[in-house]
Amino acid sequence: MKFKKILLPLDGSPLAEQAMAPAIRMAVDMSAEIVLLHVVVPLDIDLVLPEASLPQATKEAERYLAAISARFAPAGVNMTTAVVVDFNTATAVINCAKENDVDLIVMSSHGRSGLTRWRYGSVTARLLRQATCPVLVIPDQTDNEPFAFRRILLPLDGSDMAAQALEPAVALAQALSAELVLLRAAPLPFMVEELMTPERRIEQIEAEVCAKALAYLEQIKASLTAEHNLPVKTAAIIGSAADVIIDYANEHDVDLIVMNSHGRSGILLWTYGSVTEKVILGTDRATMVVRRKSPAFLRKHWT
Template sequence: MYRTLMVPLDGSAFGEHALPLALTIARRSGAAVHLAHVCVPPSPHDLVHLLHPDSDDLSMQARIRLYLDQLATNLSERWEVPITTSVLVGPVVPTLREHALALGADMVVLTTHGRGSLARLAVGSVADALVRSLPLPVLLTRPRDGVLDLLESAYERVCRRVLIPLDGSALAEAVLEPAVAFGQLFDAEYTLLQAVDPPLLGYALTAHATGIDQRALDVWREESLGYLEQVAQRLRERQLQVKTDIALGYAPQAILEYAHEHTFDLIALATHGRSGVARMLMGSTADAVVCRSSTPVLVIRPPAITERREPAEHEMLERIPT
């Protein structure tokens, strides 16, 4: 169960859209919420910093601390949840990562822009970098329409239907326990989904597909449902409500369409954590779902992958902008 949830904030109303979901989870689980803000140190070559090396930094930190403390006081009284705060200094992603680990956070909850891959490649993404570097679940949510009133009880986020895409690998199944832990707070129903492009008969000289291989499709359907039922049965033995289904098509699109058509409250999936050239060439189902989903997404990067991060990636994370 959850004890501490960390919510990174940047001081904007945009970042605060993660709070209703974090506070809902905290209230239902008895967890504490920790609000964190990172002040990025100015460049040593900045003229203002050279003339006033301390005053601006201290003034900014004081304003941020006041903002966090006031927010924590108001929310704690309204939601009846213990809330603590921290103002940190350093490069954003490595500082948040180390703070989450030192804090013993069970989950990080934050708002994501949901930008496409080209925009993210150009400007960077704190959410994306945290997902690839943290060995704990990251819950990403998109901003809701309208003005956010954090003191309104209507903003409690209830998640009773959880979609868990699987591809048959142990990596994908790593999300099962975090998804179940989340869903149990809401007595949720789980759906295990496998999506794949339909097998084709072959290609003509014009490079157009000649049709779907129905025999191969039937074999795949039977094997996929058999696999999903095996996983589902393990969960049902724990008295959980679990359904299984399959979807044809390009995996990210099939998952998103299925989630929309069946009105899920959460999508939970694991990511392989590729970065740089590997991601550009190979893509990622998790990336595409996070970027395009209007539904909150719970992402877990299995520890075995987190531990294999290359030293060069640590240096890259320090260059991620706020």
């Protein structure tokens, strides 16, 4: 898998523009093109005087995107711009991605109004649920260090659904010369959590569960190492999936978490709204959500 075209929605704020640096880094390393998008959302006055306000807002948006493109021109990335008038920002982004055959949407977790506008609000939530390509959400950058993806975390739960995130994660690790970490959060059987279970027996079961999870990860690691010559690490930790992922990312300096929108239990477990949502809301790391493939795609490519 190769990301050939990256869509970057910008709302005119410095917060949203924080996604530029990682997007350009990825575009350079993957020889990709960047499409800069600004969505002009009509206001009430625009409906009364559309002949005056909307054309002016569109021209201002075009000048803004041209200035951004010129500012980052030294990076040598091919950039195109698009200005769309739409009442719904998320719909405009999704449609633009489809019309331009976009492989990846990159956007900041913050927008014009900081936490109240783009911080996993309606725009980001809809993109994560409905975009047909992966969505990479970049957190607020509080320091001036160059943005880099040195360590990529890929949580796997043993399902084909979750494993669909392998391909983009491997592609990124190769292009960015990053280390790939395969993580399995291993929950204990319900009966083990009961107070009546002896502590020694609990420890034994934990060891067995972790060993089984590691064996699964090591098998994937062997395949990746042989086929792609990637630096890969594995880890299996007892605990709930979201907590394990967030804690591991914080404790091991993970730069990017790559997850599928669905996992072992399909729509009931790893949908945005459960594990994936909890991770996105609970981490300050960049997070890429890969939308699950259709059953028809799975039958064609995984059987």
